[in-house]
Amino acid sequence: MQVLEPKIQTSPAPPVLRVRSLSKRFGNVSAVERVDLEVHRGEIFGFLGPNGAGKTTTLGMILGLVRPTAGDIEVLGQRVGSGRTTVLRKVGALLGAPALYPHLSGRTHLELLARLQGGVSPGRIVEVLEWVGLSKAAHRLAGTYSTGMKQRLGIAMALLGEPELLILDEPTSGMDPAGMKETRELMKSLAASGITLIFSSHLLHEVEAVCDRIAVIHRGRLVAQGAVQELLSKGEGVRVKVDAPEEAALILSGLARRTEIVGDYLEVFGLDVKEIVRQLVAAGFVPSEVLPLRSDLEELFLELTREGEGR
């Protein structure tokens, strides 16, 4: 006799954030146009776009600070924007530079905020200070902090309520390279502890360094979304200058995934650069130039930022 096992229906956890067809108009300006986003638990999600692309407006709508013209937002499975949105208590955020009192210490900022928020254990203050690397500087006045330290205090304040999702708008803005690196390391350690992170940036290399997935926004519209490696690896190849590119292409045709002649150049995809050079030289073609080709994402982003410069 066949025994039928009862099927246990386990519905997958809802995404931490789901945004559908989100739009915002300010008078005649269409700041955000039908943007869709999906962010999963434990991810570091980068929101990339040149200045004025619509990043801050989108993050503001997610946080219930800006009223959308149209569209739906769900945070941890609950709709944002309809009545009291208790789910936003599980979201920590830092938009822009933190508003600090220069004559109060880092610790006092956290103590005052803890009193305002309520329900924060004294141990939590020690914990968040430790996390952001401000334990030793906790008693110093915030006015004496560097830009990076101020930002880290802002992040500590956003972490006080034990958020499941942390949203940071341009967290490395105005920092020197060392501060940027520290902030990136902090974001990685927060994600490793289970917090989902969304942050915006106008720097491709920054999102590339820390994100699992990214969305690229330009003039209010989403132009790309996906896993960073997927977006970066598309079109990965090498451009080689040789005297007879058509003949050189024949040498590599069985080895490379694809070859293409572009003007005087031969573009080779899916073959290691050393192997390309080795094969060409062995066949008597000595390349006078060998250049890595930019990924589609880099091309796209350079195009967007070049356009952005003129705005």
Ligand SMILES: Nc1ncnc2c1ncn2[C@@H]1O[C@H](COP(=O)(O)OP(=O)(O)OP(=O)(O)O)[C@@H](O)[C@H]1O
């Ligand atoms: N309150 C507002 N009133 C009118 N227009 C606005 C308002 N807020 C934003 N905008 C416009 O909406 C567009 C998107 O701005 P937003 O600040 O969201 O972009 P961003 O990608 O965050 O850029 P940045 O990195 O420069 O902050 C811009 O054209 C901006 O001028």
